[in-house]
């Protein structure tokens with residue numbers, strides 16, 4: 448039984464957070480990357496007032512007319528959420544979620560290596576512990592690792608304590624595999640509550656979403672996946688794929704070939720978003736031979 452057959456799960460869908468677009472000039476170059484600040488949620492959960500809310504015009508006991516609104520506390524600093532890079536550059540980022548997979552991920556790595564393309568893999572903690580050698584190969588070949596939580600549950604329905612545990616256990620699994628933790632986090636389904644930003648900050652995580660959803664989780668068809676990827680990709684695109692589907696594996700070579708022919712340069716998320724480079728892994732030894740997978 449393949450992984451996707453044994454592990455049905457809802458795909459990463461576009462988040463439903465109400466977001467306020469801002470432009471950010473991150474450190475280390477890459478200015479122009481598009482980041483968003485999370486202001487409030489439409490999830491139906493308790494809504495916290497934000498600093499951007501209009502002050503009420505009705506009189507408030509004890510308040511003076513014209514009193515300036517209170518300054519936001521440091522903790523109210525908007526969370527940066529990256530969805531794309533600079534639209535003025537032909538750089539794009541290919542990302543793979545929900546792995547690592549024991550056979551599909553290594554074959555994708557072969558395809559990336561043949562075309563000298565760098566990508567970013569958002570991994571699940573409960574997969575990493577079974578495929579540490581795959582993570583070491585990913586990093587040894589110059590790609591990046593991101594945290595995609597431990598069990599792929601919907602964060603907005605979880606307490607922050609449980610989310611903290613999901614993130615911590617995945618960071619630990621990644622550290623055990625490659626020697627360091629990641630700064631990149633992609634919430635399952637791209638969804639989370641604004642109040643969870645404190646957990647992300649605790650682990651110094653940047654939240655990375657996407658601008659192109661190849662719909663590979665739904666289409667399961669090589670040609671259809673290819674068409675979505677090619678038609679929707681523009682300068683600065685962050686492309687979402689999943690390295691657990693056979694159809695994705697079949698579509699990747701043509702996606703790479705076509706976008707390279709159009710002049711795009713594939714870079715890692717850190718490069719695309721102007722984030723400091725990930726620390727090089729202490730993974731100098733070649734990865735062990737792949738174990739036999741069922």
Ligand SMILES: [Zn+2]
Pocket residue numbers: 458459544545595599635636
């Ligand atoms: Zn996912």
